[in-house]
Amino acid sequence: MPTINTFGVIGGDERMRYLAASIAADGYPVCVHGFENLGPCRGAAETTLSELAKKSSVILLPLPATRDGLTLNAPYAAAEIRLDDAFASLFCNRTVYGGMIQRLVASSVLWREIEPEDYYRREELAVGNAIPTAEGAVSIAIQEYPGTLNGAKCLITGFGRIGKNLAIILRGMGARVYAAARKKEDLMRMRAFGVEPLTYREITQRFDVIFNTVPARVIGAPALTQQDADTLLVELASAPGGIDLESAGRLGLHVVQAQSLPGRVAPKTAAEYIKEAVYNMLEEA
Template sequence: MLTGLQIAVIGGDARQLEVIRKLAELDARLSLIGFEQLDHVFSGVYKEKINEVNFSEIDAIILPVPGTNQEGEVDTIFSNEEVILTEDILLKTPSHCTIYSGISNSYLDHITKKANRKLVKLFERDDVAIYNSIPTVEGTIMMAIQHTEFTIHGSTVAVLGLGRVGMSVARAFHHLGAKVKVGARKTEHIARIQEMGLQPFHLNDLGNEVKDLDICINTIPHLIVNAAIIQKMPTQTLIIDLASKPGGTDFRYAEKRGIKALLAPSLPGIVAPKSAGQILGNVLVQLLDEDVIKRKGSL
């Protein structure tokens, strides 16, 4: 149980609804910021504006998966209100207050460090990333089917990056009968790709590997599918970029060349928000419970 714990949930998409439900069931007191348009509210859950919250009583702040943008703004699809998380807000919280976010950026890293508050990046955990790769894979397959005129079976697919998502995506498309090649840099990743029965290539050779592609799936959050690479792709190639915003593709040049390029960094929240929210909720409950135990032990 999370009785007595006061938590601020700031912004987010449909995944946060499952997180809210889970925390409410365990008797936490929740302040929802950026949820004015949310109809159903559980017992012990209060919709508030960010300037109405008494942050001196907040034990934890839960941000959506993307965290904030570089100006501190938090996405709020259930509100038209602009919500900005600042260092001043964090300084009002108790010293033990922990900030939970899916991922982070230089802005969020900076304000949590300046305020001396602990920042937990959920997607750096292997369990969260692996579980989350399941709806990501399903969403990627859905997009590939919707935006092509050929079957995945028999098509030539390149997956860029062999992280948790890249590995799951490559395996799924392989099982669907695609001819899958995977680009990586680390020698151990090249060996793993070979072991999986897929065709490995070094990312330095990307320009040579895209000349026959039907689908290019990028998971690397750096500009890797640049203009020089896109220039060498067939015009019917579909690019699906799964990296966090702004992705790793030159979308402007892809459009100029007539190549369809789709940025899809939050597929789990689109194709399976309930399942994706349950994954986050379960992990958050575990982490919040551990924090409570540690605090009690230090008293």
């Protein structure tokens, strides 16, 4: 980073507050706005929006930047922050980073000029977020499944970032871990993790816990009919997910929706990952 930037952090949840505090702890000046109802933020100055925009060379917007396309995602702000030309105009000639920014960008033509970048697209952030996601999923399974995970027969569908992390943790707990994937090399890859490989067609047995990480219908009626009332299904993929909810409902199966875990179970670490992604983007800019 060539010059010492002042960072302006606006809105978001506890994660963004940890982000502001962590950047401040690195020695950068930090302004924050939009955490009024969450209490003070260590090391950062609370300012008005316009003051923040004036002082900051790097602006950090929340993840997601907006939920409704009309207001900034700022649940702890004293007043809602409308997304309009006035808001966007504050950030001309600023370096702006936000998470999932498509709808933000659509909220004003000015954004085209500002060219905000999406930290959520960074591979290192996705890799990082898979860690709290796996931890959160395991925590849910410990709480919701009536037996121990130790000795439990667990299935992971998909063997990407989250699937691999789940495999590592579950094996460490003494679970019997199976995983299903499509690609031949992923089936081979599972072995190094001590995981029993299955193709999707081979999901024809009962499991104690099933973790789905695939955003495509991979757990359909044939697999679901093998399960019973004690089986726990944890849906980690974003909607519509990979579990056939209608069939699961008809069969009386227990499905837990478990999305957006990083911000919920580990806001402090999730903030560190965002910070690293932002630092990397600044370095590469």
